[in-house]
Amino acid sequence: DADVTQTPRNRITKTGKRIMLECSQTKGHDRMYWYRQDPGLGLRLIYYSFDVKDINKGEISDGYSVSRQAQAKFSLSLESAIPNQTALYFCATSDLRTDQETQYFGPGTRLLVL
Amino acid sequence: GQNIDQPTEMTATEGAIVQINCTYQTSGFNGLFWYQQHAGEAPTFLSYNVLDGLEEKGRFSSFLSRSKGYSYLLLKELQMKDSASYLCAVLDSNYQLIWGAGTKLIIKP
Secondary structure, X not given: OOOEEEEOOEEEEOOOOOEEEEEEEOXXXXXXXXXXXXXXXXXXXXXXXXXXXXXXXXXXXXXXXXXXXXXXXXXXEEOOOOHHHOEEXXXXXXXXXXXXXXXXXXXXXXXXXX | OOEEEOOOEEEEEOOOOEEEEEEEEOOOOOOEEXXXXXXXXXXXXXXXXXXXXXXXXXXXXXXXXXXXXXXXXXXXXXXXXXXXXXXEEEEOOOOOEEEOOOEEEEEEO
């Protein structure tokens, strides 16, 4: 079984709709991250969380929100989707204490906003 | 500001050796990572350097010079499956990962 899973893997939605992307991990890591990736731009950090009660904005948080429901779950919401949020979204986890902050990625969610 | 530079694209021949460079300017340094990412897939961890010098792992090696803000990833005996993007990332003083845009490596027969 995969250590970091994301659902859905693909999603098509319309402008103005609210959608949620979910991430679960079985690695026991405290830290979780949401990134988006666009062609030629590399990975950009949206939000991150160092434990259940900790939420931090990343480089491009506008238009997004997150929820850390438990150590193992970190959800990303697009409040009102717009076409320029079309991208590949990755969830990642890490653990500074045991793994020098190596990040482990989920398989990604491909989102298309029409 | 914080910045990581790596070439956008490189081409190499199957069986050959290729070196992918990465230079960085960050607020503090707590290590440098290399990741491999095949098209449409998740990045996967390749190497981590925190001290100067060369780390070898099979066909892949990674080098770090902290004084020069420089690293390279060396791939030997290239195989077609090595065609991918290679991402350089630096852990800054706040233990935040700063990512480069990635180098797309094209392997030709």
